[in-house]
Amino acid sequence: xxxxxxxxxxxxxxxxxxxxxxxxxxxxxxxxxxxxxxxxxxxxxxxxxxxxxxxxxxxxxxxxxxxxxxxxxxxxxxxxxxxxxxxxxxxxxxxxxxxxxxxxxxxxxxxxxxxxxxxxxxxxxxxxxxxxxxxxxxxxx
Numbered sequence: 338x339x340x341x342x343x344x345x346x347x348x349x350x351x352x353x354x355x356x357x358x359x360x361x362x363x364x365x366x367x368x369x370x371x372x373x374x375x376x377x378x379x380x381x382x383x384x385x386x387x388x389x390x391x392x393x394x395x396x397x398x399x400x401x402x403x404x405x406x407x408x409x410x411x412x413x414x415x416x417x418x419x420x421x422x423x424x425x426x427x428x429x430x431x432x433x434x435x436x437x438x439x440x441x442x443x444x445x446x447x448x449x450x451x452x453x454x455x456x457x458x459x460x461x462x463x464x465x466x467x468x469x470x471x472x473x474x475x476x477x478x
Contacts, residue, residue: 338382338422339368339375356411360418364389383423383462390419424463432464436472448477 342365349358367389368375368382377385393416400409427435439454454473458464 338379339365339377342368342422356414357418360415363415364419364422380462386419386423387462390416390423393419426465427463429468432468433472435464436469437476440473440476445477448474451477 342361346358346361346365349361364386365375367385368377371377371381371385393412397409397412397416400406400412435458436454439457443450443453443457445454451470451473455466455470458469459466
């Protein structure tokens with residue numbers, strides 16, 4: 338993935354696509370802050386980019402609340418670029434089904450056991466942890 342980002346940076350420079358170039362450079366910077374060579378396992382790279390996407394999503398929501406739609410649209414474009422490098426996330430229905438199946442498989446019955454299911458779901462990079470926690474709370478009450 339790191340090599341792909343570097344190649345895409347070169348392509349964005351040639352195409353003079355400044356928003357894409359800035360986003361790719363920021364992605365690369367986030368990775369290099371963790372490892373100066375960028376030679377991390379794929380799952381670590383995904384986690385770094387997911388955290389970056391999450392911070393952009395929060396910024397987007399704040400901008401929309403304050404009526405800064407032009408800035409928010411730029412951030413939305415950046416989020417779309419980052420999503421090209423991330424695994425496809427499960428839909429809400431798929432996440433709910435996965436949570437239900439995992440609870441049944443582990444035989445969980447109370448909210449005291451939420452750590453067990455969240456630990457089980459944490460190994461997957463295609464699950465939104467916040468959404469999963471919401472469904473666990475609804476199911477286990």
